[in-house]
Amino acid sequence: MPNYAPWCPIYYSIISPSIFASTTIKATMETTETLDRRDEKAAIPGNEDLLNRFFNRVQNDPRIGFSHIALFTAMVQMSQDNFSISFYGKELRQLAKIGSSRTYFKLLKDLYECRYIRYIKGANRWQRSSVLFLI
Numbered sequence: 001m002p003n004y005a006p007w008c009p010i011y012y013s014i015i016s017p018s019i020f021a022s023t024t025i026k027a028t029m030e031t032t033e034t035l036d037r038r039d040e041k042a043a044i045p046g047n048e049d050l051l052n053r054f055f056n057r058v059q060n061d062p063r064i065g066f067s068h069i070a071l072f073t074a075m076v077q078m079s080q081d082n083f084s085i086s087f088y089g090k091e092l093r094q095l096a097k098i099g100s101s102r103t104y105f106k107l108l109k110d111l112y113e114c115r116y117i118r119y120i121k122g123a124n125r126w127q128r129s130s131v132l133f134l135i
Helices: 007-016 017-044 047-058 064-077 089-095 102-113
Strands: 084-087 117-120 130-132
Touching: 047 064, 064 084, 064 089, 064 102, 064 130, 084 089, 089 102, 102 117
Parallel strands: none
Antiparallel strands: 084 130, 117 130
16 A cells, blocks of 8 residues: 555545544544543633733733734643743743744743733753743
8 A cells, every 4th residue: 555645635535434434533532532621721710810801901002912912821721820830932832833932932022021921931941931920
């Protein structure tokens, strides 16, 4: 059997229907479990309050764009409490859908200078950075 890429239309015609069906069911089950975890995270009291306060302040701030909002929302989603977060930059960039590390650091700097967060850099690349929410 030739080695076709998964995105190739021929790839799906070669796969037997039973294998394809089990893969679809497995993917659906994983998606459902992921959604359940997101619902648990959304149920933590205070996340909505923190986001509401952020959106109220951002509404009249011309310096903040959609990328800043995506980064802040990713931080809130990763936080265990509503005061701080400890993370690796790569994790946060992936969650916020930010591809470039330069853009990521620019957005962090902007949020820091606008006094939405306090950024505490890790001592080295293997130590987590921290952010305190100032809202």
